[in-house]
Amino acid sequence: MKYDLINRELFIKNRKNFMALMKPDSLGVFNANDIYPIGADSTMPFQQNRDLFYLSGVDQEETILVLFPDAPKPEHREILFLKETNDHIAVWEGEKLTKEKALEVTGVETVYWLKDFHKIFYEIMTQAEIVYINTNEHYRANVETETREARFNKWLKETYPAHNVAKSNPILQRLRSVKDQIEIDIMQQACNITEKGFKRVLQFTKPGVWEYEIEAEFMHEFLRNRSKGFAYTPIVASGNNANVLHYVVNNSQCKAGELILLDVGAEYANYSSDMTRTIPVSGRFTDRQKDVYNAVLRVKKEATKMLKPGELWAPYHVEVGKLMTSELIGLGLLDKADVQNESKDWPAYKKYFMHGTSHHIGLDTHDYGLLHEPMQANNIFTVEPGIYLPDEGFGIRLEDDVVIQESDEPFNLMRNIPLEVEEIEEWMNK
Structure with a gap:
């Protein structure tokens, strides 16, 4: 791992909070992700199961965490199973967690090697009535690959059919959406790295550069931090490419007079940042580009103020739609007749702003969060309105990551990233 060691108190608190919501005589099991093959002996870079990381801080493969708060043996209330390391593995793959290092990282005192899992798991399963299995139930999830967790869940239900099964996901959806201060500090670091990348790009961009060159400038700054x-x-979308919402090929040349929509964010310690800025290739906005930009910016600022404890996600988006409708009328893109005749299911503003304004962000860019429950302090949301004008050859989206506060306006983790038209132009023309 490249990042600094995270304070293990975060993971100790996370496990305590999870176990407090478990049913009596129950245990929960959480598995690491696989290392996925590409072909021959090639593999994809490892990405840890976010739930396991949230509860343990372990960032390596072949790891299992078991939580059993009512275990008869105190030492079995938290158990970590790790792939056994040795000198051979250290030479070929690098050092893996030892039992001593695992305690330092996680705060879990009982650590066994993975080869002992089945024997110990059988013992504790004879003492439990309910087992919590972990499943991905995010509202955007579309999983076609069978994960290590899914294989384990299948094995568990076949091997222990007499046990009742419960789901860990509803508990994790609730817990993960409310960030600890340690998490907020990590996400601030991710946003700070994104800021450095963006400022580098502002001074690099000029007519004739290619989208992938801009992508490379971000990556350079991210890795060195x-x-x-x-x-x-990442989305680096110049000209009309910005009107493709998930444009990711980043292979066009940036031309004078165009805008570039940049939707990029650095990760740090597995936590995400998510920033969008729109900048002029030539370093100056035209009057029309500036008018549309400032309309988006006004919606963003007003939408941010609306993110408060007690607010609901769906009505919030309805209100943002009203703000955008007013701005689109002001720009001459809609008129009152368009609004009067609009469909309830697809309001008139959706012609130019067809996506949502905010989503939870944290360990996942589209993070866990129960959208039917009221917003809470320390939820972290993106705010990302946009206006897309294919007939005019540009699209504009602006996005920051903000922390909901108990009794104040949301705290912007991207407050130091240039946003106003004048700031963007000043940075590009230094």
Whole structure:
């Protein structure tokens, strides 16, 4: 791992909070992700199961965490199983966690090697009535590959059919959406790295550069600041490419007079940042580009103020839609007749702003969070309105990551990243 060691108190608190919501005489099991093959002996870079990381801080493969708060043996209330390391592995793959290092990272005192899992697991399963299995139930999830967790769950239900099964996901959805201060500090670090990358790009961009060159400038700055790289596939979309919402090929040349929509964010310690800025290739916005930009910016600022404890996600988006409708009328893109005749299911503003305004962000870029429950302090949301104008050859989206506060406006983790038209132009023309 490139990042600094995280304070293990975070993981100790996370496990305590999870176990407090478990049913009596129950245990929960959490598995690491696989290392996925590409072909021959090639593999994809390892990405840890976010739930296991949230509860333990372990960032290596072939790891199992078991939580059993009512275990008769106190030492079995938290158990970590690790792939046994040795000198051969250290030479070929690098050092893996020892039992001593695992305690330092996680705060879990009982650590066994993975080869002992079945024997110990059988013992504790005879003492439990319910087992919590971990499943991905995020509202955007579309999983076609069978994960290590899914294989384990299948084996568990076949091997222990008499046990009742419960789901860990509803508990994790609730817990992970409310960030600890340690998590907020880590996400601030991710946003700070994104800021450095963006300021580098502002001074690099000029007519004739290619989108992939801009992507490379971000990656250079991210890696040199101890990030693994992008938190998600980056969008570097010049001209009309910005009107493709998930444009990721990044292979066009940037031309004078165009705008570039940059939707990029650095990860740090597995936590995400998610920033969008739109900048002029030539260093100056035209009057029309500036008018549309400032309309998006006004919606973003007003939408941010609406993120408060007690607010609901769906009504919030309805209100943002009203803000955007007003701005689109002001720009001459809609008129009152368009609004009067609009469909309830697809309001008129959706022609130019067809996606949502906010989503949870944390360990995942689209993080866990129960959208039917009221917002809470220390939820972290993106705010990302946009206006897309294919007939005019550009699209504009602006996005920051903000922390909901108990009794104040949300705290912007990207407050130091240039946003105003004048700031963007000043940085590009230094």
